[in-house]
Amino acid sequence: MQQSNTTTLSTVTGLMSQIAETGRDTLRGGYTRPVYSHAEIELRQWFIEQAQSRGLSVEQDGNGALWAWWDLPTGDRTDAVVTGSHLDSVPGGGPFDGPLGVASALTALDMLKSRVQERTRALAIVVFPEEEGSRFGVACLGTRMMTGAISLEKALNLRDQDGTTFADVARSNGLDTRLMGPDPTRLAHIGAFVELHVEQGLGLGELDHPVAIGGSILGHGRWRLSVTGQGNHAGTTLMAGRRDPMVAAAQMVVAIRNIAREQPHARATVGRIEPVPGGTNVIASAVNFWLDVRHPDDAITAALIQRIHDTALDLAASEGCELSLNQESLSPTVTFDATLTSRLQGPLTNAPVLDTGAGHDAGVLAAHVPSAMIFVRNPSGISHSPEEYVEDADAEIGAAALADALAGMLN
Known part of the structure; x- marks a missing residue:
């Protein structure tokens, strides 16, 4: 992994190139980055460095999610706007599933800092752990724990293929299991959550459009x-x-x-x-x-x-x-917040609304906070595979779309 260089971090492709060798799987092809593996820990550290280089305040919550805050001068974090995604992957997955949302959030922040002069809401970029469920078998484990969608007892007793419990892995990575589980206080501070993600199908390819707004997630x-x-x-x-x-x-x-x-x-x-x-x-x-x-x-x-x-x-x-x-x-099947989706359609006037069969942290959060998604075109239509792909130009359009959507929400 390359060292941070703030002079080259204004593009999504620049950020993605920095992690292009992290977790590369020479056996399966693509990337294998299970939660709390060496590769995923390296990516978490990369995110912390990127956030801190932008003057963000970084913290880890009790469930292991990383939060990078662009705070208000007052320090008020109520009704915050939150974006982000995950950094873990399925075995032999593609490079964009998860990291694209994180790199796009950092790039969108760079744009917002130069565009937004005054704001009334704090902004946070979040990285949730174990979204794929590739190590412990339960997808979106971080958001499930935070929202109480899974009991803490069940979560801590999940085992990986080596028989190691999630509790043991969490402790070995500095987490206190007594502080894990539902976090209603943190949830109450989220005024809106917008997750950008590579599209995991051919919807945008068939529509010949670079970005879409998420409509619903299949149960x-x-x-x-x-x-x-x-x-x-x-x-x-x-x-x-x-x-x-x-x-x-x-x-x-x-x-x-x-x-x-x-x-x-x-x-x-x-x-x-x-x-x-x-x-x-x-x-x-x-x-x-x-x-x-x-x-x-x-x-x-x-x-x-x-x-x-x-x-x-x-x-x-x-x-x-x-x-x-x-x-x-x-x-269950999730339909994203109608008001927030409508709000995204303002700056993203030509973006179609697409449903997806893939699960996301935004889908778990949607039952508790206004949530929405932005999808970026994947011309291969293939995901959870090394053949997953995003054109450089589409990646930059996606980050700009995310910045446009967030800009209108910060006041």
């Missing part, structure tokens, strides 16, 4: 399915005598695909499978896999999960196995 959730059978020797156990959870799990994955295909607008994904014990010459004793389901209608999401559960139970039984299904997170 979505994550479930863990555990199939248990009988572990045994791959060479001595005849096929007819097996209770193989891998066979049952494979049939479930195909069934999930077929069930989702039958429901218009549904999305169902199995992206992670872990056999136990995981040996090549071992019939697994158990298989755990994680399911992501999304649909605009929350009732249909619930019905899909019920159907998947019923089908999976039958498939497990047919292989002499057992099944358990546990919900890890669930977010």
Whole structure:
């Protein structure tokens, strides 16, 4: 990571180039930056340096979110305007998912400092931890803890793939678990939250427009399915005598695909499978896999999960196995604040309003504070992949759009 240089930080591309090697994944391609990994910690330090170089006051809240404040002379932070995003990534993710929003916020601040002479509201740039949920399995964990959308007990007992609890990781990174959890005081100081993010689809590409305003986020959730059978020797156990959870799990994955295909607008994904014990010459004793389901209608999401559960139970039984299904997170469909969205449409007169199937911290905050989103065109339409892409010109247009939106909110 390059050192801070305030003479080259007026562009999003300049900022993004500084972190271009941080967390690069030579095995998967793209970037792997799980929360509190070496790469993500390095990015957090980069953000602190960038904020401080701009004269911002930086603090870390009890849940590990970083807040960089452009304070009023009075120090009043009530009814503050907040923007920002996250710095963690999925395994082998693209460079823009998260960091684009942070770099754009810093660039927008540079613009605002030269344009806004007087203001009545403080501005904060925030970096939320574990937005992707790639380490501990729950997306938007930082905002869920802050808002109380997840119980502190459940959050602290989440485990990563190595079996390390979130509580232990938090403590090792300087957090006091006694200070974690719901933060109603901080929430009460947020007058509005606007998150800029790369679009994770082809909507803007098809409309041939560089930026859009977020309309809604599809309801979505994550479930863990555990199939248990009988572990045994791959060479001595005849096929007819097996209770193989891998066979049952494979049939479930195909069934999930077929069930989702039958429901218009549904999305169902199995992206992670872990056999136990995981040996090549071992019939697994158990298989755990994680399911992501999304649909605009929350009732249909619930019905899909019920159907998947019923089908999976039958498939497990047919292989002499057992099944358990546990919900890890669930977010209802979110429609962003109409007043705030309308306010963004003033300076962003030509920007279309687009819905998204991707979850965001703004979606969690929307139940508690006026929230909105700005999307920047991704011509590939691909995200959570090294092929995710944003043109330099579009990145700068996005930051300018964010600055325009924030400027009208500071008075």
